[in-house]
Amino acid sequence: MHARQKFQRKKSWVPFVPFMVVMTFLAVLLLVHHMERRRETLAQSQELLDKGMELMKEGDAEQALSYFQRVVSVKPKDETAWHHLALAWEAMGRWDKALRCQEKIIQLSPDQALGWVDKAWNLESTGRLDEALECYEEAIRVDPDSVLAWCAKANLVRRLGREEDAFASYAHASDLDPKEMAAWYGMGEILEGRKEWKRALDCYERVIWLQPREAEGWAGRGRMLFQLGRTEEARAALEKAQDLGCRDASKLLQALYPSEE
Numbered sequence: 001m002h003a004r005q006k007f008q009r010k011k012s013w014v015p016f017v018p019f020m021v022v023m024t025f026l027a028v029l030l031l032v033h034h035m036e037r038r039r040e041t042l043a044q045s046q047e048l049l050d051k052g053m054e055l056m057k058e059g060d061a062e063q064a065l066s067y068f069q070r071v072v073s074v075k076p077k078d079e080t081a082w083h084h085l086a087l088a089w090e091a092m093g094r095w096d097k098a099l100r101c102q103e104k105i106i107q108l109s110p111d112q113a114l115g116w117v118d119k120a121w122n123l124e125s126t127g128r129l130d131e132a133l134e135c136y137e138e139a140i141r142v143d144p145d146s147v148l149a150w151c152a153k154a155n156l157v158r159r160l161g162r163e164e165d166a167f168a169s170y171a172h173a174s175d176l177d178p179k180e181m182a183a184w185y186g187m188g189e190i191l192e193g194r195k196e197w198k199r200a201l202d203c204y205e206r207v208i209w210l211q212p213r214e215a216e217g218w219a220g221r222g223r224m225l226f227q228l229g230r231t232e233e234a235r236a237a238l239e240k241a242q243d244l245g246c247r248d249a250s251k252l253l254q255a256l257y258p259s260e261e
Contacts, residue, residue, distance in 0.1 A: 045071050049081055056084070061091035079105050079114065086118055095126050113143035117152055124156055132156060147177045154186055163190055181210045181217075188220050197227040215244035222249065226256060 052067030068085035071078060086101035099122050105115030120135030133156055139149035150173035158166035167190045173183040188203030201224035207217030222237035235257055241249035 045075050045078070045081075049084065052084060052088070056088065056091070061088045064088050065092070077108055079108055079112070082108070083114060083118060086122075090122065090125070095122055098122055111142045113139040113146035113149045116142065117146070117149050120152065120156075129156065129160065133160075145176055147173045147180050147183070150176065151180065151182045151186070154183070158186070158190070163193070166190060179210055181207050181214065184210070185216065185220070192220070192224065195227075197224050200224050201228070213244055215241045215246035215249070218244060219246045219249045219252070223252065231256075 048067045048071050052064040052071070055061075055064035055067065065085070065088040068081055068088055071081040072085060075081060082101045082105050086098040086105075089095070089098035089101065099119065102115055102119040102122055105112075105118060109115060116135045116139035120132040120139065122132075123129075123135060124132035133153070136149055136153040136156060139146055140153065143149065150169050154166045154169035154173065157169065167187060170183045170186040170190070173180050174187070177183075184203045184206040188200045188207065191200035191203060201221060204217050204220035204224060207214055208221060211217065218237050218241035222234045222241060225231075225234035225237055235253070238249045238253050238256075242253060
């Protein structure tokens with residue numbers, strides 16, 4: 001009797017086996033379909049993002065804006081898309097809307113420097129300097145190795161007249177990344193202001209070494225060579241800067257090397 005009952009219980013599962021197989025098969029199909037749709041969405045989102053970035057390079061922020069908005073509508077956690085959306089709003093002078101995008105980035109990743117630096121730049125551009133400095137400091141707190149944050153902070157504290165702090169921040173950025181051109185140029189300008197011509201020259205020459213077609217680096221080199229009495233080298237450097245599009249170099253050449261009448 002016991003054996004028969006056991007057989008009957010086992011037999012009762014038999015009709016359900018095909019049903020379970022079918023359901024499993026359907027679940028797998030749905031998963032595969034979902035993954036394919038997700039891949040398509042990601043690919044389309046990247047295309048939209050790339051198109052928006054291309055339009056920004058062309059100076060068409062209004063058109064780029066629509067592409068970035070479409071990306072964040074399907075990928076609301078895409079920090080890169082929010083970043084570019086903020087840039088588009090800023091290019092259109094809508095700092096308030098850009099700020100909302102930057103705060104969204106911070107909300108998504110409060111421990112990343114990008115959102116804090118973006119927000120700080122917005123605040124700095126609209127004259128809220130103390131708040132901007134707080135954001136740069138927070139960016140450095142959450143990511144002490146962010147070269148971007150150190151350079152941005154240096155630019156602001158220099159603007160506030162704190163050149164010692166600015167120089168220290170530029171120097172720290174150059175220690176983190178010896179190829180950070182902005183840090184070397186910033187140190188060069190500060191040293192030039194102190195009339196430390198040779199040290200400033202070294203900084204400007206590092207800029208040129210990093211980017212041989214950087215006009216401002218050549219202009220800085222020309223100014224320092226002139227101060228050091230190396231006038232012919234200075235003229236050649238300033239002419240190079242002028243050829244690369246530096247207007248200040250053109251004015252300086254006229255002032256330092258007036259044409260003979």
